Amino acid sequence: MDIETVIGDYHVFFQKILNNLSKISIDITGYSISHLGYKTSTMGRYQQMRSKLLKLSDSYFENEHNGRPISKFILRNALILPANFSTTMIELMPPKSDKQYPDGLEHVGVVIGNQYPEFTKKYQPLFSGRQNQGPYCQPFFIRFHDGSRVKFYQYSLRDVVEMEKNTFIKIRDTITS
Numbered sequence: 003m004d005i006e007t008v009i010g011d012y013h014v015f016f017q018k019i020l021n022n023l024s025k026i027s028i029d030i031t032g033y034s035i036s037h038l039g040y041k042t043s044t045m046g047r048y049q050q051m052r053s054k055l056l057k058l059s060d061s062y063f064e065n066e067h068n069g070r071p072i073s074k075f076i077l078r079n080a081l082i083l084p085a086n087f088s089t090t091m092i093e094l095m096p097p098k099s100d101k102q103y104p105d106g107l108e109h110v111g112v113v114i115g116n117q118y119p120e121f122t123k124k125y126q127p128l129f130s131g132r133q134n135q136g137p138y139c140q141p142f143f144i145r146f147h148d149g150s151r152v153k154f155y156q157y158s159l160r161d162v163v164e165m166e167k168n169t170f171i172k173i174r175d176t177i178t179s
Contacts, residue, residue, distance in 0.1 A: 005081065008054045009040050009092065015107040015150070016083045022146045026128055035083065036111035036158040037074070037091035039151075041103045045070075048096035051105075055092055061170035063163050067135060070096050074159055076170060091159060109151035111141070111159060118156040125154075138165045 006012065015038070023030060042048040052073055056062060059075040066072070073094040080088045093111070097103045114121045122129075122142050130145040133153070139162045141153040155162075163170065 003054065003057065005058055005077065005079070005092075008051070008058065009038070010106060012038060012081055012107060013084055016087065016110060018148070019110045019146075019150060019152055020085060022144075022148070022150065023152060026144070028125060028128070030112050031085070033115070034113045034158070035087050035089040036113045036155055036160070037089055037093045038081070038107055039093045039095065039109035039111065039153075041095050041097065041106065041108040043097060043103055043105045045096045047105055048094065051094055055094060056173060059092075059173055061172050063168055063170045065168070068098065070098065074163065074170075076160070093159060108149075109143070109153050111153050111155055113155050113158045115156065118154075121154065136162070136166060138162045 020030075040051065042051055048071070052064075055073070055075045058077055058079075060078050061076045062073055064071050064073040075092045075094065077090050077092065080090045082088050095108075125142075128144060129142045130151075132140060132142045134140050138157055139155065139159070141155045143151050143153040145151050157165065160170075
């Protein structure tokens with residue numbers, strides 16, 4: 003089983019995000035990609051996807067956010083994306099209880115780093131909103147007409163997990179325990 007069989011054509015998805023950003027004159031060249039976000043349609047599909055992604059990952063972390071589990075997987079093999087980008091993380095989310103989503107890739111997380119205050123000030127009029135996911139994770143996001151999103155983070159999700167004093171669980175540890 004390969005990652006594309008599990009999450010779909012991530013090349014096409016990422017290129018669509020780049021095209022959408024280009025239309026609003028945001029260039030993310032030089033920034034890193036924290037992760038790709040995948041939403042499931044049901045909790046059952048979340049559990050199925052979680053099992054599949056565990057088989058393709060070195061480590062993972064699962065926490066609860068807004069009453070639902072969210073998993074972050076560090077893949078064994080980096081995803082090589084269009085325009086010389088790459089990432090090693092997939093974030094997996096089940097639907098919120100009051101929302102309906104089809105299964106599929108939903109967002110790209112872009113790490114802005116030290117330039118975050120200037121970047122967010124410059125593009126503030128284009129943002130659809132901001133999420134509060136804890137003291138180190140408050141990304142601004144843009145929701146595009148096709149339902150996809152791009153989220154702009156100061157820190158990668160991997161860094162946020164570690165800044166919050168959490169630890170990614172090694173997959174081999176879960177298999178042998």
